């Protein structure tokens with residue numbers, strides 16, 4: 070389709086019907102190979118189709134070795150037939166040109182229409198050629214030929230791609246123009262969302278992408294090199310190709326890991342560049358070799374390769390999204406999110422409707438690749454319906470005031486429209502957004518989204534997840550080290566207090582033993598319980614930890630009320646659709662010494678909670694709870710979907726001073742309080758509810774610390790029943806266990822716990838249980 074038959078020389082635009090669209094379109098004709106007959110102004114009023122071809126590469130040696138079958142065949146020069154898996158009638162796709170595996174590089178160059186674009190560039194238009202398709206489908210081959218067989222070994226002339234052939238053709242055209250032309254080139258790659266100059270004098274470094282009204286998006290400090298001969302241009306190409314990032318994976322031995330953009334600027338020397346180093350005003354021809362979309366499951370990418378693949382897929386997703394929106398008949402009213410990625414920013418000019426674009430969809434013939442091939446073909450079918458309004462570049466200089474005023478009005482109007490759209494999106498978000506997303510998902514956007522989702526899914530199994538967790542743990546290790554050091558310090562301090570208490574004989578000791586059925590006398594309803602409701606306001610922060618600890622260490626005292634700044638809801642479970650998992654272990658009523666252990670550990674927990682602010686909590690101990698002989702604690706994770714959102718560490722028991730309390734540990738996925746969770750305590754006597762706001766500074770380490778704390782409290786390993794911790798915690802790396810990669814720090818709290826237990830045993834043996842020494846909780850049972 071790229072080379073539609075030209076109309077008679079001098080003929081104007083001719084109305085014709087696009088076979089793939091219902092509406093009549095005006096097509097670009099009248100530009101013979103000898104040059105454009107219409108100047109930029111005349112062409113600016115035209116609406117043209119994007120040029121779209123499809124190239125099917127031959128079966129590769131590996132595919133043949135594996136005995137894979139071809140699922141594609143061409144019928145004629147414009148139709149591609151696809152044999153669907155599992156039988157059924159063939160699907161037919163029509164394009165400007167369909168180039169099968171038998172086509173040579175020269176055939177492709179002649180048929181694809183790139184010479185048309187070259188002509189337009191010579192006449193001041195902005196033109197772009199890009200190849201897209203799955204990894205290993207032949208994009209780079211189509212543009213630049215096969216990978217070089219060695220350092221400095223040139224690609225054989227018969228195998229050079231569209232780019233080299235266009236260069237030769239263009240230089241030849243320039244020499245026959247009859248007027249001087251300045252030619253410049255730039256070459257960059259977008260690797261992992263960073264723009265790198267492939268022609269930089271030193272080693273490539275990331276360059277910023279900026280925007281201004283005159284130039285649109287541009288790369289700051291990009292080297293633009295003037296050249297006058299084909300050899301010089303080929304050298305620039307070679308330099309860029311050798312610097313470009315590529316790696317080997319299952320589907321391609323030399324897979325490009327970046328998007329590469331080589332741009333040729335064509336200008337008349339009479340129009341000097343505004344700034345030195347700035348591309349001169351004139352036409353341009355940009356060749357874009359997109360990195361291929363890839364399913365990491367198929368390519369077997371791991372580590373760096375997987376990061377690259379995710380970055381590639383993400384930027385292709387953004388590109389697909391922009392193109393989808395450009396296809397929207399309502400597009401005049403819609404905002405195109407070019408700013409979503411560097412790639413879309415740099416292609417905004419071409420895609421946004423002011424340039425002329427040639428796209429070559431590259432596909433593999435193998436039946437194994439059919440899902441990806443179908444996605445590419447479906448997308449290509451739609452993409453050829455994108456229309457553009459090419460405009461020649463404006464001359465620099467002062468604009469007449471009238472034109473400036475018109476432009477200002479246009480900008481104001483655009484601004485007003487965008488604001489209106491934004492308001493609408495905010496108020497009617499589900500309807501409009503939903504429809505647009507549903508629509509967009511039918512094409513490449515959908516395909517790429519699938520890839521992204523798959524990537525995410527693939528990163529869930531334990532081994533990959535462990536890698537992800539390791540990465541995040543590595544980043545957090547230093548912070549954790551500080552937290553752990555502080556915890557150890559505090560614990561040691563309280564160990565000393567705990568050791569001192571029994572020896573002074575002043576510590577109250579519970580009459581209950583740790584035996585399973587030992588009866589426990591519970592407190593009468595404390596004075597602060599009003600009609601079955603007890604108000605407990607507390608404020609926990611690292612600094613306020615001591616304030617929380619103090620009442621726990623003094624069972625005789627009442628729980629002080631430390632008012633928090635917020636009143637929190639008391640009823641309901643905001644995320645009632647979530648599933649809950651519970652693990653933990655109920656302990657019998659411990660002696661006071663053990664309460665000290667609990668208290669110390671609660672303090673530890675409050676420290677681990679970081680700067681969490683427990684503004685207030687309301688407890689509703691019912692009568693039967695007060696009579697419950699057991700106390701304990703547990704961990705409770707509430708999850709929505711596959712990921713845990715909030716983890717609670719809670720204590721429960723008959724005595725108010727045991728503080729029926731939970732600490733919420735939102736997972737890293739939860740931010741901003743949308744899942745502010747509070748637990749209703751259904752189904753377990755003695756359980757209570759506590760409402761804690763999540764804190765945005767919580768991190769993954771909170772989860773792991775929670776596990777460590779739970780293990781310390783229970784005295785044995787706890788195995789979370791929900792992600793993100795894989796089951797079988799003993800198999801986890803030290804870094805994942807408790808989030809500490811610092812062995813001596815993880816061991817120290819255990820050692821301290823051991824010491825506390827010893828000292829408590831010592832305390833028990835030294836002091837007699839005494840009811841008189843117990844607090845209100847140790848009074849007559851309220852049963």
Ligand SMILES: Nc1ncnc2c1ncn2[C@@H]1O[C@H](COP(=O)(O)OP(=O)(O)OP(=O)(O)O)[C@@H](O)[C@H]1O
Pocket residue numbers: 125126127129170202203204205206207208209210211214215216321322323324325326359360361362431
């Ligand atoms: N038309 C063709 N004829 C012969 N070999 C081809 C053809 N197209 C591609 N190949 C070969 O197939 C392999 C993959 O091609 P290429 O590297 O161009 O794919 P790609 O789409 O650019 O992949 P990626 O996105 O991973 O960079 C290469 O070895 C290339 O030489």
